[in-house]
Amino acid sequence: MKAIVTIRRRENIADPEGSTIRRALGDLGFADVQAVRVNRTIELDLQGLDRDEVISQAREMCDRLLVNPVMEDFDIEIVA
Amino acid sequence: MNVGIVVFPGTNCEHDVAHAFGLLGAQTEFVWHRETTLDGLDGVVLPGGFAHGDYLRAGAIARFSPVMDAVADAADSGVPVLGICNGFQVLCEAGLLPGALIANRDLRFICRPVHVRVEATDSVLTRAAKPGQVLRIPLNSYEGNYVRAEEAPRTILRYCGPDGTIGEASNPNGSFDSIAGVTNAAGNVAGLMPHPERAFEDFMTSTDGRVLFESFLSLAEAAHD
Numbered sequence: 001m002k003a004i005v006t007i008r009r010r011e012n013i014a015d016p017e018g019s020t021i022r023r024a025l026g027d028l029g030f031a032d033v034q035a036v037r038v039n040r041t042i043e044l045d046l047q048g049l050d051r052d053e054v055i056s057q058a059r060e061m062c063d064r065l066l067v068n069p070v071m072e073d074f075d076i077e078i079v080a
Numbered sequence: 081m082n083v084g085i086v087v088f089p090g091t092n093c094e095h096d097v098a099h100a101f102g103l104l105g106a107q108t109e110f111v112w113h114r115e116t117t118l119d120g121l122d123g124v125v126l127p128g129g130f131a132h133g134d135y136l137r138a139g140a141i142a143r144f145s146p147v148m149d150a151v152a153d154a155a156d157s158g159v160p161v162l163g164i165c166n167g168f169q170v171l172c173e174a175g176l177l178p179g180a181l182i183a184n185r186d187l188r189f190i191c192r193p194v195h196v197r198v199e200a201t202d203s204v205l206t207r208a209a210k211p212g213q214v215l216r217i218p219l220n221s222y223e224g225n226y227v228r229a230e231e232a233p234r235t236i237l238r239y240c241g242p243d244g245t246i247g248e249a250s251n252p253n254g255s256f257d258s259i260a261g262v263t264n265a266a267g268n269v270a271g272l273m274p275h276p277e278r279a280f281e282d283f284m285t286s287t288d289g290r291v292l293f294e295s296f297l298s299l300a301e302a303a304h305d
């Protein structure tokens with residue numbers, strides 16, 4: 001089973017990558033883009049676990065390593 | 081005085097830091113990240129570099145190196161602990177200092193001297209400095225943009241102009257409140273993004289880093305006695 005963790009920097013935390021991409025899009029004529037946020041996704045392939053166990057383990061991984069709680073939030077999606 | 085310099089895979093400023101402490105008469109010892117004790121050391125420095133390649137986030141994996149439990153114990157017991165650049169990022173990830181460091185505002189790697197102003201002298205890094213003193217020290221980082229935790233950090237150094245003026249024009253990387261260095265509540269753990277060890281001898285065009293390492297050694301000496 002595969003879990004996709006999406007890590008989002010909180011709204012009140014600067015996102016220099018997103019700001020730079022927004023400017024570049026503006027330069028290319030995409031004038032309607034008001035803001036860009038760059039998120040990070042991490043795919044975890046976990047075998048031999050049921051859905052609840054995958055979610056539980058992925059959440060623990062986020063809490064311990066994958067996410068910095070000072071500036072980031074996350075969500076977990078199970079695929080296939 | 082015997083200062084431990086922690087070396088992670090990817091650390092690259094350990095010899096510079098050892099050389100600088102040597103100029104001040106202190107003994108140094110490299111401590112591999114797999115060590116589990118810091119016994120016999122009067123202070124600990126986490127130098128600059130790219131610990132564990134800085135994958136995931138700068139300092140995020142280094143936080144789990146075995147030596148970090150000993151660093152946390154040392155910090156709790158009042159031993160001076162200093163993180164420079166990548167070491168600062170590691171201490172933030174480990175929760176020993178507040179906040180976090182993200183990519184520079186302009187997404188440029190910055191390698192040049194900057195000015196910092198001493199904002200408080202009640203820390204391991206600034207106790208020998210004068211309040212308001214302006215220091216010229218090289219900055220060398222891509223992820224030096226300080227973002228704060230929920231609580232207000234105890235700021236010890238802020239980026240400034242040559243005359244000490246603080247503002248966006250003199251903030252090289254977009255750090256919150258122009259913060260260049262912070263300390264913990266007890267004052268014995270400190271981190272900063274610029275490299276004091278690169279402002280130590282006349283040929284480096286600035287010797288302003290000395291007062292910071294002298295501060296560190298004075299607390300190490302006090303803790304030793």
